[in-house]
Amino acid sequence: MRGETITAAFAGRLGTFALDARFEVPARGVAALFGASGCGKTTVLRCVAGLTRLPGGVLRVGRDVWQDGPRFRAPHRRPVGYVFQEASLFPHLSVTGNLRYGLRRARQGDDDAAPPVAFDEVVDLLGLARLLARPTAVLSGGERQRVAIGRALLSQPRLLLMDEPLAALDRPSKDDILPYLETLHDALAIPVLYVSHDIAEVERLADTLVLMEHGRVRAVGPLADLLADPALPLVRAPEAAEVLDAVVIDHDPAYGLATVAVAGGRLVVPAEAGTVGTHRRLRILASDVSLCRSPPAAGASSILNVLPARITGAQPTDGHLVTVVLALGADGAGAPLLARVTRKSWDLLGLAAGQPIHAMVKGVALVDRP
Numbered sequence: 001m002r003g004e005t006i007t008a009a010f011a012g013r014l015g016t017f018a019l020d021a022r023f024e025v026p027a028r029g030v031a032a033l034f035g036a037s038g039c040g041k042t043t044v045l046r047c048v049a050g051l052t053r054l055p056g057g058v059l060r061v062g063r064d065v066w067q068d069g070p071r072f073r074a075p076h077r078r079p080v081g082y083v084f085q086e087a088s089l090f091p092h093l094s095v096t097g098n099l100r101y102g103l104r105r106a107r108q109g110d111d112d113a114a115p116p117v118a119f120d121e122v123v124d125l126l127g128l129a130r131l132l133a134r135p136t137a138v139l140s141g142g143e144r145q146r147v148a149i150g151r152a153l154l155s156q157p158r159l160l161l162m163d164e165p166l167a168a169l170d171r172p173s174k175d176d177i178l179p180y181l182e183t184l185h186d187a188l189a190i191p192v193l194y195v196s197h198d199i200a201e202v203e204r205l206a207d208t209l210v211l212m213e214h215g216r217v218r219a220v221g222p223l224a225d226l227l228a229d230p231a232l233p234l235v236r237a238p239e240a241a242e243v244l245d246a247v248v249i250d251h252d253p254a255y256g257l258a259t260v261a262v263a264g265g266r267l268v269v270p271a272e273a274g275t276v277g278t279h280r281r282l283r284i285l286a287s288d289v290s291l292c293r294s295p296p297a298a299g300a301s302s303i304l305n306v307l308p309a310r311i312t313g314a315q316p317t318d319g320h321l322v323t324v325v326l327a328l329g330a331d332g333a334g335a336p337l338l339a340r341v342t343r344k345s346w347d348l349l350g351l352a353a354g355q356p357i358h359a360m361v362k363g364v365a366l367v368d369r370p
Ligand SMILES: Nc1ncnc2c1ncn2[C@@H]1O[C@H](COP(=O)(O)OP(=O)(O)OP(=O)(O)O)[C@@H](O)[C@H]1O
Pocket: 014, 015, 016, 017, 035, 036, 037, 038, 039, 040, 041, 042, 043, 044, 197
């Protein structure tokens, strides 16, 4: 579905809740529906699956119309895989049995669709080989969720819907399953609508962000753009961060560091391994970036990453802080980055939009799998 989009418009009342959600996202990669609890994310997903029917709704997936005016494709005729917070596996079936159930539900191939996902491929991508013969009752929460995702994928969905798939898991199980989701993202051509209220999760997985507030879509666009938009509340969040696409250009195993290139600069980042030429996703917290007018002399600072940039905007944050939006590169033509400084520093340095500056990056993490 290259170049195609998913277009959705759902408006109406559910009890006292008013939904008016409209968005268009690419029909590839992961689009995250993100927003506070109760803003309507699950309701949108249910509308996409056809489980909630709002009159006047519109849903187009690529060239297929699933809802428009009187046209409404019944839920069981929509080729979606649905993964919920709690994996609802069949208790009387083994892992293999649950996965095979997905295969039985598989839609027949159509020309438009992504290539079919094979049983062995799913087992491999989700690390299920060891579990195949087990009854589902003995699985851990993370394992159950991997099986649920596998079952959904084997139904050969045109679209994968994931509703807080990690929310019910403890931290170690989340950390266990996230790399599998990243692998799926890279390996499969199936677009994903991913509901979450955890921005760190979104920053690891999403390409596109649909930011929801009180039943409405506040903003939609590439994740990196929205994270650095001073008009949106994301920049003011305590954990505000930016994600950057980086290409590995060197790896130094002696120090466990890789040098990566991003648009407008280079960074040295912790990396156990690094294949030159591979793309990786970086996440840099605003609170890990400070600003200086000129770079410290060589050998004068422990900070390895000092990058020329331009200030493009700023947003007062939390009384005494300012979140500064930067564009990397001396000409400010590179990727966006956020820095968090005190309002006092902002005043003392006489900072303003348009000024050249240096970003001192104290912490940076690769947040995807090598
Ligand atoms: N069928 C319904 N009848 C009445 N109210 C409903 C119905 N479905 C959803 N709501 C209400 O709509 C609002 C949005 O619910 P929804 O589950 O979509 O939010 P959410 O953003 O997914 O929240 P969370 O992150 O907590 O899961 C809630 O106030 C919910 O109670």
